[in-house]
Amino acid sequence: MAKITRAGPASPPDGGWGWMIVAGCFLVTICTRAVTRCISIFFVEFQTYFAQDYSQTAWIHSIADCMTMLCGLGFALCYSPAIAMVGKYFSRRKALAYGIALSGSGIGTFILAPIVQLLIEQFSWRGALLILGGFVLNLCVCGALMRPITLKEDHSSSEKNHDHGTQKEDYSPLTKEWAQTSLCCSLQREYSFLLMSDFVVLAVSVLFMAYGCSPLFVYLVPYALSVGVSHQQAAFLMSILGVIDIIGNITFGWLTDRRFLKNYRYVCYLFAVGLDGLCYLCLPMLQSLPLLVPFSCTFGYFDGAYVTLIPVVTAEIVGTTSLSSALGVVYFLHAVPYLVSPPIAGWLVDTTGSYTAAFLLCGFSMIFSSVLLGFARFVKKVKRTQLRFLAKESDPKLQLWNNGSVAYSVARQLDQKDEGALAMAVSGCNLT
Missing domain, CATH: 1.20.1250.20 (MFS general substrate transporter like domains)
Structure with a gap:
C-alpha cells in the first residue's frame, strides 16, 4: 500500500x-x-x-x-x-x-x-x-x-531524495556503496x-x-x-x-x-x-x-x-x-x-x-x-555596476539579473524571430 x-x-x-x-x-x-x-x-x-x-x-x-x-x-x-x-x-x-x-x-x-x-x-x-x-x-x-513544521519546499526536497533512493535500490546491488554516496551528496547539498x-x-x-x-x-x-x-x-x-x-x-x-x-x-x-x-x-x-x-x-x-x-x-x-x-x-x-x-x-x-x-x-x-x-x-x-555597464555597452538589449549573470532579453529573441520571418517572406517574393 x-x-x-x-x-x-x-x-x-x-x-x-x-x-x-x-x-x-x-x-x-x-x-x-x-x-x-x-x-x-x-x-x-x-x-x-x-x-x-x-x-x-x-x-x-x-x-x-x-x-x-x-x-x-x-x-x-x-x-x-x-x-x-x-x-x-x-x-x-x-x-x-x-x-x-x-x-x-x-x-x-x-x-x-x-x-x-x-x-x-x-x-x-x-x-x-x-x-x-x-x-x-x-x-x-x-x-x-x-x-516541528515541514514546509512545502522541505517536503518536495525529501520526496526527491526518496525517489532517488528508490531508483538506486531497484537498479544497483551495491546498497552499502549507494548509501555512502547518498550521504555524501546529502551533506554536500546541506x-x-x-x-x-x-x-x-x-x-x-x-x-x-x-x-x-x-x-x-x-x-x-x-x-x-x-x-x-x-x-x-x-x-x-x-x-x-x-x-x-x-x-x-x-x-x-x-x-x-x-x-x-x-x-x-x-x-x-x-x-x-x-x-x-x-x-x-x-x-x-x-x-x-x-x-x-x-x-x-x-x-x-x-x-x-x-x-x-x-x-x-x-x-x-x-x-x-x-x-x-x-x-x-x-x-x-x-x-x-x-x-x-x-x-x-x-x-x-x-x-x-x-x-x-x-x-x-x-x-x-x-x-x-x-x-x-x-x-x-x-x-x-x-x-x-561594472557588469551592468559592460552589458549595456555590448548590447543595449542585454539584461543583468540579480545574481550577476547576463541573459538575453525576451525582446532580443522576438527580434530574431521577426528577422527570420522577414527573410522567409523576402525569399518567397523572389521566387515568385
Whole structure:
C-alpha cells in the first residue's frame, strides 16, 4: 500500500503556533544566555575564593560560552535549535519574531543580575549556583513547546531524495556503496552554502565580532568595582544593560521589518556592530556611575540590535531551507573567540594593570568586523555596476539579473524571430 504523505504549508505561517515557538525560544535565551552573562557577577567571588588572577578566573566564563557554541552539549542542545525553529515559522515578520525571542537574554539579565547578587549575599556563591541550576531546568518546558513544521519546499526536497533512493535500490546491488554516496551528496547539498562568498565573509566577520562582544559581560562588574562603584550599583549596571538589550531586540526587529528598512537589514547589522565597537573605545574614559549608565544603555541597545539580526542576515544569505545548518555554523564560529577573548583580556589587565588595552582591542575587533562586511558589500555592488555597464555597452538589449549573470532579453529573441520571418517572406517574393 502506497504511503500517503501530507504536504506542509507553502510558506511559513507567520503566526499561530509560531508564537508559542517564540515564547519557548524566549525562555531558552533567559535560561542560557542570561544565566551565562550573570557569571560576571560571580567573577569577583571566584577570584577571591580561589586566589587567582584575572586571566585564570576568566576561563570559567569562557569555557561555558565556548561549549554552548562548540558542541552538542548542555545549552547548545537548546539554544541553536530554538532559534532555527523561529526561522521556520516566520518569514514576513521574521525580524520582529527574532527580536521578541532573543530579548529573553536582556530581560533575563535585567531580572537575574540583582537577584544573583542577593543570592550570593544570602547563600554564598555555591548556593546561588545551585538555585540557578534549578531555574535552568525550565528548559525542559521549552522543549515541550517545540513542534516541528515541514514546509512545502522541505517536503518536495525529501520526496526527491526518496525517489532517488528508490531508483538506486531497484537498479544497483551495491546498497552499502549507494548509501555512502547518498550521504555524501546529502551533506554536500546541506552545506553548499559554505562555498558562497557572502557567507564566507559573514563567517570571518563573526569571528572578530564574537571576540569583541564577550569580554564586556565578564569584566563590566569588575571594572565598575575598580573605579569605585559599589557591588549593588555594579549589578545595577548589568540590569540596565539587560533591559536596554530588550529594547534593542524588539525595536530594531520591528524597525527592520518595515518596508523602508527591509532591504537594508545587512547595513543595519554592520551599523550596530560598529557602534558597539565605538562604545568600547570610549569605555576607559568612563570612571564613575553617572558615566557608566549611558554606556550600558548605548552598548546594550546595539548589542540587542545585532543579536536580533544575526539569524535574519544569515537567512537572507543562505535561504530558509539551510538556515538551521547555517546558524549552527555561525554559532559554532562564536566558540573559539568566546573561549580565548576573556582570558586574553584578563592577561592584558594583569600585565598592564589597566583595563584600557583590553577594551581597546575588543573595540577595534568589532569595528573591523563591521568594516569588513561593509567593504565586501561595497565591492560586490561595484562589480554589479561594472557588469551592468559592460552589458549595456555590448548590447543595449542585454539584461543583468540579480545574481550577476547576463541573459538575453525576451525582446532580443522576438527580434530574431521577426528577422527570420522577414527573410522567409523576402525569399518567397523572389521566387515568385
